[in-house]
Amino acid sequence: MLDIIFSEHTLITGLGLATPLxxxxxxxSICSKAGNFNIALEGFMLIGxxxxxxxxxxxxxxxxxxxxxxxxxxxxxxxxxLFLLQFKAHEVILGFGFNxxxxxxxxxxxxxxxxxxxxxxxxxxxxxxxxxxxxxGQIPVLRCLSGHNxxxxxxxxxxxxxxxLLYKTAPGYxxxxxxxxxxxxxxxxxxxxxYAYLVEMLVGVCCGLAGAYLSIGGLxxxxxxxxxxxxxxxxxxxxxxxxxxxxxxxxxxxxxIANAVAIQLQGLGMPTQFVDMIPYILTIxxxxxxxYKHKKI
Amino acid sequence: MKKEMIQSILRLVIALAIGLIVSSIFIxxxxxxxxxxxxxxxxxxxxxxxxxxxxLRWSVPYIMAxxxxxxxxRAGMFNMGLEGCIYLGGLAAGxxxxxxxxxxxxxxxxxxxxxxxxxxxxxxxxxxxxxxYHGVNEVIMTWMMxxxxxxxxxxLASEVFQKEEDITSAVQQVRTPEIMExxxxxxxxxxxxxxxxxxxxxxxxxxxxxFANRTKMGYEQKMLGMAPKFAEYGGxxxxxxxxxxxxxxxxxxxxxxxxxxxxxxxxxxHGFGLDMGANGILVSLMGRLSPFGVPAAGVxxxxxxxxxxxxxxxxxxxxxxxxxxxxxxxxxxxxEGLYExxxxxxxxxxxx
Numbered sequence: 001m002l003d004i005i006f007s008e009h010t011l012i013t014g015l016g017l018a019t020p021l022x023x024x025x026x027x028x029s030i031c032s033k034a035g036n037f038n039i040a041l042e043g044f045m046l047i048g049x050x051x052x053x054x055x056x057x058x059x060x061x062x063x064x065x066x067x068x069x070x071x072x073x074x075x076x077x078x079x080x081x082l083f084l085l086q087f088k089a090h091e092v093i094l095g096f097g098f099n100x101x102x103x104x105x106x107x108x109x110x111x112x113x114x115x116x117x118x119x120x121x122x123x124x125x126x127x128x129x130x131x132x133x134x135x136x137g138q139i140p141v142l143r144c145l146s147g148h149n150x151x152x153x154x155x156x157x158x159x160x161x162x163x164x165l166l167y168k169t170a171p172g173y174x175x176x177x178x179x180x181x182x183x184x185x186x187x188x189x190x191x192x193x194x195y196a197y198l199v200e201m202l203v204g205v206c207c208g209l210a211g212a213y214l215s216i217g218g219l220x221x222x223x224x225x226x227x228x229x230x231x232x233x234x235x236x237x238x239x240x241x242x243x244x245x246x247x248x249x250x251x252x253x254x255x256x257i258a259n260a261v262a263i264q265l266q267g268l269g270m271p272t273q274f275v276d277m278i279p280y281i282l283t284i285x286x287x288x289x290x291x292y293k294h295k296k297i
Numbered sequence: 298m299k300k301e302m303i304q305s306i307l308r309l310v311i312a313l314a315i316g317l318i319v320s321s322i323f324i325x326x327x328x329x330x331x332x333x334x335x336x337x338x339x340x341x342x343x344x345x346x347x348x349x350x351x352x353l354r355w356s357v358p359y360i361m362a363x364x365x366x367x368x369x370x371r372a373g374m375f376n377m378g379l380e381g382c383i384y385l386g387g388l389a390a391g392x393x394x395x396x397x398x399x400x401x402x403x404x405x406x407x408x409x410x411x412x413x414x415x416x417x418x419x420x421x422x423x424x425x426x427x428x429x430y431h432g433v434n435e436v437i438m439t440w441m442m443x444x445x446x447x448x449x450x451x452x453l454a455s456e457v458f459q460k461e462e463d464i465t466s467a468v469q470q471v472r473t474p475e476i477m478e479x480x481x482x483x484x485x486x487x488x489x490x491x492x493x494x495x496x497x498x499x500x501x502x503x504x505x506x507x508f509a510n511r512t513k514m515g516y517e518q519k520m521l522g523m524a525p526k527f528a529e530y531g532g533x534x535x536x537x538x539x540x541x542x543x544x545x546x547x548x549x550x551x552x553x554x555x556x557x558x559x560x561x562x563x564x565x566x567h568g569f570g571l572d573m574g575a576n577g578i579l580v581s582l583m584g585r586l587s588p589f590g591v592p593a594a595g596v597x598x599x600x601x602x603x604x605x606x607x608x609x610x611x612x613x614x615x616x617x618x619x620x621x622x623x624x625x626x627x628x629x630x631x632x633e634g635l636y637e638x639x640x641x642x643x644x645x646x647x648x649x
Contacts, residue, residue: 039436087634092375092436093582097627100575104620108323111615229444236437273452280441287438291431 010260011144015152016218018256020045020210020227022155024234025241025248026162027206032243033166034199035179039095040080041207042231043102048073048211050106053120053222054113062128065216066151070208076102077204078197085196099231107224119223127220151213158206159249166245175199207231233283240286251286258282305585308636312629320622324614334614341607342600348607350489354561356592356599358383358553358570360498362577363584363591363598364505365549371509371586372542373522374428378421378439379550380574381446384567385420386413386551387558388450391565392458394476394558405479410555417551420446421544429540439543443574454567471567482560494556499592501549506588518542550574572620576602579623582630 024041031038048069055061055068080098083089114120128149136146166172174195177185185192210230215222237255241247262278321331342352362379369376376382390409397408424442427433455471482492509515520528521538529535554570562569580598584590605619629635 083628083632083634087629087632087638089628089634090631093578093631094628096375096377096575096578097624097630100624100627101621104617104624108615108617108621112326229441232437232440236441239434239437271452271456273448277445277448280444283441284438287433288427290433291427 008141008144010264011257012147013263014257014260015144015148015253016256017259018253019148019152019155019213019217020230021234021237021252021255022249023158023206023210023213024231025237025252026155026158026245027203027210028234028238029241029243029245029248030162030166030175030199030206031203032238033176033179034196035182036084036196036199037091038080038203039092039232039235040077040098041203041234042227042229043095043098043100044073044076044080044204044207045211045214045231046099046102046106046225046227047076048208049215049226050109050211050222052212052215053125053220056127056216056220057114057122057125060126062126062216066128066209066212069212069215070205073208073211074201074204077200077207081197081200084200085193103225106222110222110224114222119221121219121221123220125216125220127216127218149213149217151209151217154209155213158209159245162202163245171195171198229280229283233279233286236283236286239290255279255282255286304636308633309583309630311635311639312626312632315629315635316622316625319625320618323618323621327613327615327618329613334608334612334618337611338601338604338608340604341611342604347489348603350486350491352596352600352603353495354489354491354599355603356596357494357498357560358557358573359576359580359598359602360502360592360595361549361553361556362573363580363595364498364501365546365553366578366581367505367584367586367591368549369542369546370581371522372518372539373525374539374543375436375578376421376439376543376546376550377436377578378424378441378443378446378574379546379553379577380570380572381439381443382417382420382547382550383554383557383570383573384450385416385446385554387554387562387569388453388473388565389413389416389551390480390555390558391473391476391562394480395474395564397480398477400479402479405477406482406559409476409480409559410552413551413555414548417547417549418544420551421547425540425543425547428543429536429538435543450565451567454565458565473565475564476559480559481563482556490561492560494560497556498595502588502592505591509588514538550577553577576623579627579630582627 024045028038028041051072052065052069054065056065059065076098080094083094084091110120111117128151130147130149131153133146136142166176174185174190175198178192178195178199182192185195211227214226233255234252237248237251240251259279259282263275266272266275317335324331324334341348343349362383365379365382366376390413393409393412394405397405400408420442424435424438427438428435451471454473458473459471460474482494484490484492485495509519517528517533518538520531521533521535525535553573557569558565576598580594581591583597584592584594601619601623605616608614609616
């Protein structure tokens with residue numbers, strides 16, 4: 001029984017489950033550092049997921065799916081940026097509205113585009129192919145790192161790239177300054193708005209990739225509200241890590257693996273509803289360390 | 298005061314106008330005339346005794362959920378888990394209503410509502426406590442709790458309380474046994490669904506008015522929501538205020554669900570509270586948290602929902618279009634900038 005739960009298979013599933021969270025947590029961390037508590041990650045991801053399937057279906061290429069997913073999510077995040085930065089909408093309510101909007105619009109589009117209600121599944125749509133890493137694939141245990149699709153590797157690479165961008169380059173420094181003290185940017189003669197939009201662009205791209213992974217990463221399918229709270233799990237991971245990118249990445253990977261272990265419990269006769277609850281309970285657990293942070297102050 | 302009110306109404310009108318324009322585009326894409334669709338919606342909401350009474354019937358849960366949300370937002374917090382509370386309250390009322398026997402009607406209904414309120418309070422205890430005394434983010438916490446609550450209700454209703462004879466092939470629903478006659482809220486104008494829960498909702502609005510405008514606590518709560526630092530220096534017990542605000546939001550949420558079950562469904566039916574929490578949050582925002590605004594916005598939301606059903610029956614427009622309309626209104630409603638943009642344009646025009 002225990003060897004089923006802690007098998008290499010579970011680890012592989014876990015790394016797969018972690019990928020959308022990883023992308024979202026990266027985007028969320030950047031937002032958080034730039035002083036935006038963004039809860040619309042979920043909505044961007046859902047829009048990305050929908051257009052991933054659309055791209056892959058109409059252009060017969062998963063790459064087109066990924067590109068379209070990123071473009072759609074980017075468009076959504078820019079719209080979010082417009083309302084947040086220029087129309088001065090309330091952060092939480094705006095994010096909440098965007099998530100509602102994403103569910104409504106993808107549900108609405110499902111019928112005219114694919115001609116069905118609730119969900120769409122077609123095995124003929126090309127999905128992203130798994131790529132084996134030559135040497136790693138031979139080593140026991142480590143071979144779990146091999147055999148994923150391109151987005152998983154891209155996710156790991158983004159951790160490093162975004163970390164360097166945010167902490168080692170001038171634009172990254174300015175983006176972080178945005179969260180520390182917005183006026184400092186303006187007094188230095190820089191456009192705070194420009195950097196704030198740059199942040200929203202980055203989060204749009206990240207969430208688009210997360211959505212693409214969900215819809216065309218393995219099975220090619222889209223179901224209404226398929227993100228099912230993953231965006232909030234990412235927001236919790238950001239809070240847990242204090243928006244420090246490496247820690248946020250680690251949190252989402254650990255979360256993915258924990259979730260994969262939990263899914264195995266279904267085979268042991270636990271009711272489905274309780275298995276479905278596990279990610280949400282894990283998320284709440286992830287919020288709890290915040291308690292101690294606040295006590296210190 | 299009067300100018301403020303005109304401004305807030307103007308903001309609401311702008312948000313609604315943008316929502317209507319956006320949803321018109323979607324209606325056009327579906328190959329229908331938006332004007333005809335909206336006419337069908339208005340007719341479905343207000344023309345005829347049946348439609349008016351049904352609109353009022355639907356406004357009850359939205360007024361209640363709006364009050365629940367308003368109590369939290371007034372103190373500067375968001376109860377995103379309203380939907381979970383609604384389901385839990387409904388289940389609690391449905392079970393107490395079905396399994397306690399031989400009580401006089403008033404006592405029985407009171408017991409059901411009390412059970413729901415208790416369950417709502419217990420459910421919101423943890424997030425309220427953690428938010429108020431430990432600073433844990435309530436937005437994510439309550440939202441996650443909501444998912445858990447809905448799944449828990451589904452499990453309890455289908456695996457524990459569902460009876461063999463209630464499972465019919467015709468109705469593919471998870472539902473518990475029917476409640477006793479004594480637990481049913483009586484209909485105001487039989488055979489229409491509008492029932493005494495409408496009066497309870499109005500009564501709670503009056504209580505909310507008294508609390509918000511006539512008590513020290515209500516004033517302190519408003520202060521906390523508008524200027525937390527100021528409230529703290531002014532001697533408001535911030536932690537206690539946050540704790541009770543969130544807790545009461547959960548209690549009112551549970552009461553919403555209970556009244557739906559006792560007044561309309563007469564048994565717990567899984568899925569009865571779909572989107573009610575989210576719409577409740579919108580109602581509280583549209584009503585600007587005011588004791589008069591919230592019921593007005595609740596009736597408006599009831600009309601939209603009731604009219605939308607008529608619209609999707611009579612035209613080719615799907616219910617998702619209404620969800621788009623509602624979400625666009627949520628996006629626009631706090632956007633002060635939209636209002637400013639229009640105001641500047643008006644000034645420029647006046648200057649010409």
